[in-house]
Amino acid sequence: MQIWYMEPYACGDRRLPHHVFPPKKISPDQLLQKSRVQYYKVDLDDTVAMKKRLSRVKAEWKVVSSDILTVNDNVPDWEEKLEEYYEPIVRDDDFVCMVVDGSCYYDVEPEEDEWIRCHLEKGDLVIIPKGLSHRFTITPKNYVQIQRFFTDRNGNIQMSK
Numbered sequence: 504m505q506i507w508y509m510e511p512y513a514c515g516d517r518r519l520p521h522h523v524f525p526p527k528k529i530s531p532d533q534l535l536q537k538s539r540v541q542y543y544k545v546d547l548d549d550t551v552a553m554k555k556r557l558s559r560v561k562a563e564w565k566v567v568s569s570d571i572l573t574v575n576d577n578v579p580d581w582e583e584k585l586e587e588y589y590e591p592i593v594r595d596d597d598f599v600c601m602v603v604d605g606s607c608y609y610d611v612e613p614e615e616d617e618w619i620r621c622h623l624e625k626g627d628l629v630i631i632p633k634g635l636s637h638r639f640t641i642t643p644k645n646y647v648q649i650q651r652f653f654t655d656r657n658g659n660i661q662m663s664k
């Protein structure tokens with residue numbers, strides 16, 4: 504995963520990196536300190552290691568359901584969907600997301616109008632904590648397949664998936 508500060512009030516093609524000038528990249532540890540976003544690299548080609556990592560994440564974060572979402576330009580109402588995903592949201596549950604194929608950006612906003620761009624590729628898994636403003640968009644590949652894991656902060660019935 505590559506992580507960098509975005510230029511303020513980025514406009515134009517959202518798929519471009521929109522670095523601040525000069526570019527300011529940060530490490531996953533710095534991202535964690537700054538925003539509480541956690542990061543794991545999952546080796547999707549190693550089934551045993553992948554299952555181990557995912558079952559740990561599911562147990563630790565009380566994952567109750569998951570889905571797999573493909574975002575590409577064959578999606579009906581593609582432009583509208585992208586608009587919707589780019590709208591900042593603040594969730595009241597922790598959100599876990601892993602890139603299965605392709606690439607995408609999750610932008611997080613630890614402080615008002617200060618956006619940090621996380622460029623996720625295959626095997627990158629992030630945990631966006633509840634309460635943190637974030638948004639999603641695609642990269643110039645125009646293609647990503649992600650697995651989303653939904654958590655239950657109230658400890659309700661667990662569904663296996």
Ligand SMILES: CSCCC(=O)/C(O)=C/O
Binds near residue numbers: 598639
């Ligand atoms: C294409 S994923 C859109 C972002 C998302 O599903 C979500 O709920 C983020 O919190």
